[in-house]
Amino acid sequence: MGDVCSIRAQHTMIQATPQPCPAIAPKVIGFKQNKERAAMANSEESLCKAACEGDVEKVKSLIDSGADVTYFDKEGLTPLMHAANHGHAQVIKALLDAGAPWNSLSPSNLSAGDFAMENGHQAAFDLLLNTGIQAELILGTIARKENAKGNSDGDYLEDRVNFSEDKVMDSESKAVMMAWEKPLMEAHAKAICSKGGHMLNIGFGMGLVDTAIQQYAPTSHTIVEAHPEVYDRMLHSGWGEKENVKIIFGRWQDVLSELESFDGIFFDTYGEYYEDMREFHQHLPKLLKPGGIYSFFNGLCGGLFRRRNLGGCETQILAIGYILPSCLSIYRGF
Template identity: 45%
Template sequence: MSAVQEQETKKQKLEQEQEAAQETVQETVEEIEQEEEEEGYTEEDLKLGHELIAAVIANDLEKAKALLEQDADLCFNGDDLGRTPLHHAAEHGHLDMVNWLISEKHPYNLTDKNEVTAGELALKNNHEQVYKVLVDHGVRIELLIRAMKKVFGDEGDDENAIANEAYLSQKLHYDDNKLMDENNDAVMMGWEGPLMVEHAKVMCPKEGLNVINVGFGLGLIDSELQKYKPKNHYIIEAHPDVYAHMLELGWDKKEGVKILFGRWQDMVPTIDIQFDGVFFDTYGEFYDDLKAFHECVPKMLHENGVYTWFNGLGATNQFFQDIYCEVSEIDLREIGLSTEYIEMPISTWAEQGVWDGVRQKYWVLDTYKLPICKFLKQ
């Protein structure tokens, strides 16, 4: 067989495999949709479901296995709180039961009627080992989903760009130390001030450095960075209202400051200097955008420089935050950067009246995990 023929055969085989895999995914999606359509449980389902929950609470693995064989719903959530077997196993700290449930493909991320995850129940009840198993499993699943998206393609990229464009075309307003969008969602809030002080400190520990901030918002981090008299202080900002606000405040006239007005996706490729400190904090973007920015960093960062980013990953759920922080660390390691999370207490978000007039609270955690990324040592 010639090399060309061999390649063609391989290509055909690959195409067949991809088609078969796509069909399997399609079938699974259809099955899930059908299950979702079927409303409520039959009496038999309820009986088996409650028995399964009882077996899980009693840590009776054999009984639980037998019930599953009799077709009990692995994710039965018919109790008052809408908690699944994994919630109950995690709450009671039954490690073997947790391991069995996830081995049976119980999703790790189901929430109850109060948006509580199994992981949070393990954490709240100090079941450290169970919590670690759940976090590790969550990380594995997220990486697997990532790998599948790579193989089968992901429409997410286009959707992300559309969401960011939609944000950028909205009218914004500054209001009482907040930057708000048209829907009264907060783009940036003053309670984040202490976080910005720390980010500035780690990326710009002395005077005369080259620094860049992506996303001006309230200008909190930029005001902090100015205190260290940077030699070059680049700021990328894409929203016309924010840009106009920056000009009103005279940011374009500050010594060393260079404003790049546009999306970072378009501005970063135009930059021809390297930075001692890089900070990233945008809005109307998703994890894939953050990851795409991570990938730009090795070109922008001086060999001894520090890269840090606003860590709002899973910020309304400690369990999800711990999973996404690990996923991010893995993503960053893949592009040659180490990550250390410095934990700092944060309480300003919980002060009286902070969220008044804000449609959706985007933060509930008492600890902030501030990421410090550097080039991995060879």
């Protein structure tokens, strides 16, 4: 747990040089019909400049007079990215209230959240994180309802997955798991194994957390995995022959009755929603022994930040810290 918190602390020390505020480029208007469009673009350029300079009154008045908060300037940046880059939290709030998209990406695939994070603007970052999480929760709830009605646009568990040395990808080439997450998985394993005993991991993926759990030589180590190809790969790589390992093939939702209680539990699935994780949490009082330790990993803010090396890990930890307000991703059973 100490590790998890200290990684979060490292994050706030990351500093990058913010880009200078853009000068408003003079427009050359060749045709009469372009005048209106040029005037509008000017108000959006002014919005970017005011956002960059932190002039919240000007931002509000430009919004009131119809400036488009979704505008991308010639550098491919939105007003929200400019405000985030310089840490102007009040401007960010005004833009978000006016409907500025929190998940737009710059030409280098950076979101406003990335700009705030890279420049160490914690208040700006928290605002964007909050908005991203709220949106994810709402979208997740809608998607679950759609799926329940049979409108699912594809079930990850029924699709093919691709394995390579450093990642597992789903059929849409989205990363199920990536090797850079290894240090984070090791931190989770260390936490849940800190008292030894019987371990449970939900979701094998690349087996990073399970490999780390094995290093603590637990009394028993149960792994629940639902994807047939991931399961086959587990068997081919010898996981079925390890003495203290029990593999349960199936969705955790369907195999709960086969699970006893554990001293350490880790949860990290893919293709599920926040609501699924919450549902899992409701089973914890039964699954976790008194004094047991639970930890989880979940991409709760997809789209808000790039998934990338250490930064991505830190983001996940921040997200976890946000959900459980004291930067703890760990739950201790009573």
